[in-house]
Amino acid sequence: MPANTEPKLMSGNANRTLAQSIARRMSMHRGMNIGLVDARIERFNDAEIFVEVYENVRGEDMFIIQPTSNPANDNLMELLVMTDALRRSSAARITGVIPYFGYARQDRRTKARTPITAKLVANMMVEAGIERVLTMDLHAAQIQGFFDIPVDNLYASPIFALDIQHHFKGKLDQVTVVSPDVGGVARARELAKRIGCALAIVDKRREKPGEVAEMTVIGNVKDQTCIIVDDICDTAGTLCKAAEVLMEAGASQVHSYITHGVLSGPAVERITNSVMESLVITDSIEPTDEVKGAHNIRIVPTAPMFAQAILNIWSGTSVSSLFEHETLAPIYEGLYTGA
Known part of the structure; x- marks a missing residue:
């Protein structure tokens, strides 16, 4: 009532x-x-x-x-x-x-x-x-x-879907959604289904928190615009490394859509200097001036x-x-x- x-x-x-x-x-x-x-x-x-x-x-x-x-x-x-x-x-x-x-x-x-x-x-x-x-x-x-x-x-995936459909309009057949680990496949699959795109996975083996020993791409990303989707980006080490692996596997561009931009420590510097074209985050966490000033970080409203x-x-x-x-x-x- x-x-x-x-x-x-x-x-x-x-x-x-x-x-x-x-x-x-x-x-x-x-x-x-x-x-x-x-x-x-x-x-x-x-x-x-x-x-x-x-x-x-x-x-x-x-x-x-x-x-x-x-x-x-x-x-x-x-x-x-x-x-x-x-x-x-x-x-x-x-x-x-x-x-x-x-x-x-x-x-x-x-x-x-x-x-x-x-x-x-x-x-x-x-x-x-x-x-x-x-x-x-x-x-x-x-x-x-x-x-x-x-x-x-x-x-956040419905908001991300709207954003992707807007910014990649007419090019969705060249987009592949990528999960940065096996645990995030369900999230990536749901977004891929929303926008009608292919799905790939970056399989990683982590020796200890914050360090990635080895990464392998599962799926075909050659000449594709890859969109990495995840819920949290903290120090951005894994994210930037995944972007590099995707480019080495033949991707034409790499963008990332992350719900919560924790972005602690060297995260912003890593993202700014990475091969990623853009990182899209929500405003669930108050962005710092450094985040707002980064040329390849964009914030979507919740x-x-x-x-x-x-x-x-x-x-x-x-x-x-x-x-x-x-x-x-x-x-x-x-x-x-x-x-």
Whole structure:
């Protein structure tokens, strides 16, 4: 049953730009101003986080927009403290809008005496008072099962499909979608199916994290425009090496579409100097000035999708409808005219 009041948005400091974009988009949809809840989120001298909400939120449907990106611990703690403040202020429901879910790569025990931190984080969020989670491209789909509350996991592939159809219009028969490892085949296959392109795989053997010992291309990429698709790009070592291997295998061009641009350490320098024509990322993580200034890095917005998803959750309608081209294309109509 639709709520009686408008949804209310609150943002931490992790990606305030995205939160403001979501608020503007929702205002367009609703035909009225939907702003961010006025609140004070700051740190004491010893780095303790303090939150004070200046508006009445009693009985309201609250959405906290806060990716738990770098610095992951600070942003996660901000989310928990904001949630506690809203819960103690009698908010009717609290939804955590977490465009990038940090600690998702620690989703299982790969060896003895290691934690499953993604489950720990899920427990902390639920205990703090979050009653629903809205996120995008979880590193592992099973993380949804770590929560005993509803989890809506959006996908960037429909947005990427629109972008590819727009920028490679008339050349899709020369495009091959590439998974940078065997584990990402399902994601790459889904995108390839959306745009009607061939699929290839770069099989890698990793000696230890951050280092790739050997790579082999499975599939024919000769004279093809290769599009590498993945969920996370951290230091970009594997991505840049995969691009080199594809060029050596005869690819004419290599582009990459990555949902979450973590881009830590030497990542931007590596990408700038790589053989990749372009790297396309979303704004799920606040891009740094270095990322914005890179000539071959492009950022596509997620605000239209998140705004519609929030409105659908608030009104009790389908979120999975956003996975379909017919539903998503009108939302991005201004950006991809002629896609």
